[in-house]
Amino acid sequence: MEPVRVIEGTGVPLDRSDCDTDQIIPSDWLKRVERTGFGRGLFSEWRDDPGFVLNRDCYQGATVLVAGPNFGTGSSREHAVWALQDYGFKAVVSSRFADIFRTNCTKVGLLPVQVDADVARALLDALVDNPDLQIMIDVETRTLRTADGRIETSFDLDDFTRWRLLEGLDDIGLTLRHQDEIERHESGRPAWLPSTAR
Numbered sequence: 363m364e365p366v367r368v369i370e371g372t373g374v375p376l377d378r379s380d381c382d383t384d385q386i387i388p389s390d391w392l393k394r395v396e397r398t399g400f401g402r403g404l405f406s407e408w409r410d411d412p413g414f415v416l417n418r419d420c421y422q423g424a425t426v427l428v429a430g431p432n433f434g435t436g437s438s439r440e441h442a443v444w445a446l447q448d449y450g451f452k453a454v455v456s457s458r459f460a461d462i463f464r465t466n467c468t469k470v471g472l473l474p475v476q477v478d479a480d481v482a483r484a485l486l487d488a489l490v491d492n493p494d495l496q497i498m499i500d501v502e503t504r505t506l507r508t509a510d511g512r513i514e515t516s517f518d519l520d521d522f523t524r525w526r527l528l529e530g531l532d533d534i535g536l537t538l539r540h541q542d543e544i545e546r547h548e549s550g551r552p553a554w555l556p557s558t559a560r
Contacts, residue, residue: 363471365530369452369499371425375489382436387445401448420493428485429456434463447472457482468523481515501527
């Protein structure tokens with residue numbers, strides 16, 4: 363995965379609470395065998411409504427999704443995170459995330475930014491008033507601010523997850539940091555045992 367250090371861009375105000383993973387990516391999209399292409403299915407049932415926020419021209423190209431509270435509940439499908447990333451989002455801001463969804467995000471480099479409810483509300487309202495409002499999220503300092511200076515806050519991110527994001531390390535990347543030790547171990551295994559060698 364690519365390092366995640368600073369995210370800058372416009373945002374989409376998804377002013378809905380209790381958005382579950384089936385609403386993020388409906389189950390009929392789970393038949394795909396590859397990890398790409400899920401962006402077309404993001405909120406697909408809601409996107410049938412021409413007035414839905416993702417269908418509005420003023421929010422095209424946004425990289426930050428600002429959602430209502432309790433985002434990502436329901437089943438633990440990784441496809442929900444893949445759909446958000448494939449659509450172009452690099453961060454999701456909410457006042458509350460489902461734990462499994464948050465973990466799935468951090469493992470692939472989608473930044474979950476949990477802020478106080480009043481900050482989330484102010485950000486939602488600001489994006490409705492000004493779709494061009496720039497948002498800056500800094501992983502190293504764990505801060506979020508808007509370009510106009512009206513909203514500035516910190517967010518919690520544990521040190522290990524912060525380090526992984528800054529270094530661009532997913533689970534495979536973490537394992538490959540020990541490649542020399544793995545190869546040493548494999549070279550000493552009896553020939554009759556399965557091997558990871560190619």
